Amino acid sequence: MNAHIICGGLTFEEVPVELREKVAFREAQLPAALEEMRKILGLREAVLVSTCNRVEYFGATTQPEQAAAAWPEFLRRFHAVTDDFSPLSFQLHGVPCVEHLFSVASGLKSMVVGETEILGQLKDAYDIARVHGQTGKWLNRLFQSSFAAAKSVRSRTAITRGHVSVGSVSVELAEKIFGDLDGCRVMVIGAGETSERTARSLLGHGVRSILVANRTFDRAGALAAELGGEAVRWEEWEDRAVEVDIMISSTSAPHYVLTREKLEALLKRRERRPLFLIDLAVPRDFEPSINLLDDVFLYDIDDLQSIAHGHLRERQTEITRSMEILKPHVDRYMAWAVKQTGGPGADDGRTGWVPA
Secondary structure (H helix, E strand, O other): EEEEEEEEEEEEOOOHHEEEEEEEEOOHHHHHHHHHHHHHOOEEEEEEEEOOEEEEHHHHHOOOOHHHHHHHHHHHHHHHHOOOOHHEEEEEOOOHHHHHHHHHHHHOOOOOOOOOHHHHHHHHHHHHHHHHHOHHHHHHHHHHHHHHHHHHHHHHHHOOOOOOOOOHHHHHHHHHHHOOOOOOOOEEEEOHHHHHHHHHHHHHOOOOOEEEEEOOHHHHHHHHHHHHHHHEHHHHHHHHHOOOOOEEOOOOOOOEEEEEEHHHHHHHHHOOOEEEEEEEEOOOOEEEEHHHHHOOEEEHHHHHHHHHHHHHOOOHHHHHHHHHHHHHEEEEEHHHHHHOOOOOOOOOOOOOEOOO
């Protein structure tokens, strides 16, 4: 019996955040989603990756056509939405799928090329699938190989240097709004890794103080201690927001944390001081119409793309080198896959077939 190694889904390159947020998976949802996805897509093994930039699946299957056709239906059913994601979804199999995963792990397909956070997100997604018995020899080997490939790219190129993180791009935007960041105060809403890195980047450029608000106060306290800031109880963050110049939000809330109505009341107490809002969450934490208010500068995760594109041109040489480094890693995985059946003439997966 032969099995295809496949992947597919939605990415920031084709799908705007207002659609991606409708089908984003919270970490707590992943075990149930994986189980349902395997059945609907006909997958023997499965990993589900959901980040602010992408919602993608990776699988081993004997029925790749079923998976491609069933993916949009799975999204509609699981998230109870009516949108048709068929025209926006991609699917790859064989070598192109392996190349895709290795490139994603290396940060080559990120909105901000070279960012390092995606590698940790892939590891987390893989670990969840593995712990819940959703992976086997094909995806175990595939993901472990992708992590090794990403390590080679990061150690042998300059792809991660310069303005390549969400945090550093946010600093650039803040400096455009405020000029010198000395004396600016920041509030972090949600104590996630992305928010922490962004806050650290701002601290390194002159920000005076950090407030951290999280639904779990102990987690807020822990992050505040690491940043040299102050923890704020969740029910108090709106009152304390009057004090700050920059707000960073990256929660997993299914609804807006800050609405236009709430912010209008807050602005009356701010005396027309500029307010920079960085919404790193998917689904978004800040109501988009907030951006229409005077003295408010709202950027969501897709807004970072305009800056990232400028850096992309600067990094083209490093991207080319990175792809050359990835090639032998891809070849090694495909050679291993062919050996699983043994004997000459086994398909190498370039048409999508991987022996099982």
